[in-house]
Amino acid sequence: MFANLLIILAASLLVIALFRRLKLPPLLGYMSVGLALGPxxxxxxxxxxxxxxxxxxxxxxxxxxxxxxFSLPRMLALRRVVFGLGSLQVIACTLPLAGLLHLAGLTLPAALLLGGGLALSSTAIVTKELGSLGEVFTPHGQNAIGVLLFQDLVAVLLLTMIPVIAGGAEQTWYWALPITLGKAALLFTALLVASRWLLPRLFHEVAQANAAELFVLLALVIVLLTAWLTHLLGLSMALGAFLAGMLLGESHYRHQIEADIRPFRDILLGLFFVSVGMLIDLSLFASQGLLILGMALLLLLLKGSLVALLVRLRGDSSESAWRSGLALAQGGEFCFALVSQAQQAKLVSIETGGLILAATFCSMAVTPLLLRGAPQLVARLGQRPHAEGSAREIAAACTELDQHVLICGFGRVGQSIGRFLRSEGIPFVALDNDPVRVQEAAAGEHSVHFGDARRGELLTALGVTRARLLVIAADNPEHALATVKEARKFSETLPILVRTRDDSHLASLQAAGASEVVPELLESSLMLASHALVMLGLPERRVQARIDEVRRSRYHMLHGFYHGASANLIDQQGRPRILLHAVNLSADAYACGRTLAELDLPAMGVALQAVRRDDGELPLPGNPALCEGDALLLAGPLDAIESAEAWLLAGIR
Incomplete structure (x- = not known):
């Protein structure tokens, strides 16, 4: 087991790094590791x-x-999707798949059993990709999650039916179904009681102890205990974990819990996809490759079309229908367990089972690519994406607007800007890609629309060419950069104000055409500093002039800070953080006797913040010569600072 883990982790490290460079989903990398290195x-x-x-x-x-x-009210709102659409999807997909398997030579009971297994989709892949793409709360995301939850219940029922069909069961299927549902209801009730009275007190006590390791331990115990209890009841461990998470989702500690278990989740999920790849015999692709690909394509087309039809009949939009179909078109990891047990019970031959597993694996492997390319695929299927389809409605609503403000991103910051604009009587229109937020805002606002600000047709519908100002308030620097570039295609003179978390994307946004970039962290630092100076008795005009000077210099004074011993040297976008570091010159330092211009520190990727000598600061524009005892304050990424320090002290470049 130890050797397996070592090989898996080492191979995954290399493969995932390669897949990220190729901009391919990491899930495909893990599955490729299992496929290539498996038995x-x-x-x-x-x-x-x-x-x-x-x-x-x-x-x-x-x-x-x-x-x-998910909160409990949100989950209750999905009950029609879970039990309505979920049951229809399982039945509608099981029957034709079972018919095809029966025509292929399986007995009718075995065909129905495996047809039901193929009707189920991959909970792990779909939920992981929807979360990565930020589509969990979109209409198609809600449909997919609701159906997957129902499928987890069906999976348990199908497992209990294997001995029934094989002739060695203790209970018939019509007894197994109500017992399974009863166990699920019992589990939900027990977790509801625990989440209301026991767990909040436990988390409160742990939070009071102010020990990070206790919080992590409690989160792990809750996840593993829930899975164990669910397993004892004969239900899906994943279903029990979801219910526990949903009931804890209403607590004040849910963000901390999610952050604590994320590292364990990602590594163990990688092991799961490696184990899926290990179940496939690669030699099958050499001998039966065309047949396997044909079966996988048939499965994707059949399930995707049926799900899209069912969702459309429920009254959802065409885009939501097709994207729900693409999300649920693949086979699932449960099919591997079902086929394995069916082979042991002699319900299906080894050869047929191997072909089914290989086709299921192929359908799972292409799912991340299907989900990421869903907007383009929907358009090629002859359907207008929801954003494009609503462009006419948005244009009609904004046709009378002129010299208005366009807000992209209507979260906390966007809403605050909107309140100020409304109080001043300045018209504005907002665009946001969170359907739940837009639906809530639409109840009290007539100027909030759903859509992706990176789409040029939506910016046109919102009247970007007539706008007085474009404010990009969404906390996503990549999306902000794409929106700036798209807006500049329509207007070269439109003022564009961009909000960012910090200054890591300042240069790229300004180069793309942003008129002003406001880093939240730096602005909050300026506000605190200005209040401190005023409270110390400095004139307000002098303080304001100082703040304006910092802004004009693009926050040069505030670049970098001392991170301390627990520094995380990589930011959320995977870029090196800007550090602040002081270099003290000894008598033998290479920099002694040389001017700043001679040393040319900016060429090494660092910014010189200050030169301190005898408790004072030297004026940098004067290009002073350095001497023993000087302290140079450098700002830049770690590797640049280390190179600059070697240059200053030893003349090594």
Whole structure:
């Protein structure tokens, strides 16, 4: 087991790094590792009895995290999707798949059983990709999550039917169904009681102790205990974890819990996808490759079309229907367990089971690419994406607006800007890609619309060419950069104000055409500093002049800070953080006797903030010569600072 884990982690490290450079989903990388190194190919990895259980905990942690994002009222609102659309999807997909399997030579009971297994989709892949793409709360995301939850209940029922069909069951299927539903109701009730009275007190006590490791331990105990209890009841561990997360999602500690379990979730989920890849015999693709690809394509087309039809019949938009179909078109990881047990019960041959598993694997492998390319695929299927379809409605609503303010992103910051504009009588229109937020805002606002600000047709519909100002208030620097570039295609003179978290994207946004970039963290520092100076008795005009000078210099004074011993040197976008570091010159330092111009520190990627000598600061524009005892305050990424320090002290470049 230890050797397996070492090989998996080492191979995954290399493959995932390669896949990220190629801009491919990491899930495909993990599955490729299992496929290439598993028993059916190179044979570096061996099947171990503890591996499936360890890998399954990845799905448990994933569903627990997803549950934290749902509240109980939101989940109750999905009950029609879970039991209505979910049951229709399982029935509508099971019958034709079972018919095809029966025509292929399986007995009718075995065909129905495996058809039901193929009707189920991959909970792990779909929920992981929807979360990564920020589409969990979109209409198609809600449909997919609701159906997947119902499928988890069906999965348990199908497992209980294997001995029934094989002739060795203790109870018939019509007894197994109400018992399964009763166990789920019992589990939900127990978790509801615990989440209301027991868990809040536990988290409060742990929070009072102010010990990070206790909080992590409590979060892990809750996830694992829930999975264990669910397993004892004979239900899906992932379903129990989702219910526990959903009930904890209403607590004040849900963000901290999610942050604590994220590292465990991502690593264990990677092991899960590696284990899925290990189940496939690579030699099958050499001997039966065309047949496997044909079966995978048929599965995707059949399930995707049926789900899209059902969602459309419910009254959803065409875009939501097709994207729901694409999300649920693949086979699921449960099919692997079902086929394995069916082979043991002699319900299906080894050869047929291998082909089904290989086709299921292929359908799962292409799902991340399908979800990421869904807008383009929907458009090619002849359907207008929702954003494009609503462009006419948005244009009609904004046709009379002129010299208005266009706000992209109507979160906390966007709403605050809107309140100020409304109080001054300045017209504005807002665009946001969170359908829940737009729906809530639309109840009290007539100027908030759903859509992606990076789409040029939506900016045109909002009247970007007639606007007085464009404010990009969404906290996503990549989206902000794309929106600035798109807006500049329509107007070269439109003032564009961009809000960012920090100054890491300042240069790229300004180069793209942003008129002003306001980093939140730096602005809050300026506000605190200005209040402190005024409270110390300095004239307000002098303080304001100083603040304006810092802004005019693009926050040069505030670049970098001392991160301390627990520094995280990589920011959320994977870029090196800007550090602040002081270099003290000894008598033998290379920089002594040389001027700043001679040393040319900016060429090394660092900014010189100050030169301190004898408790004072030297004027940098005067290009002073350095001497023993000087302290140079440098700002820049870690590697640039280390190079600059070596240059200053030893003349090594």
């Amino acid at each position: 059916g190919s190179l044979g570096w990895l061996e099947q171990h009895e503890d591996m499936p259980l360890l890998a399954e905990f990845g799905v448990v942690f994933l569903l627990f995290s997803l549950g934290l994002e």
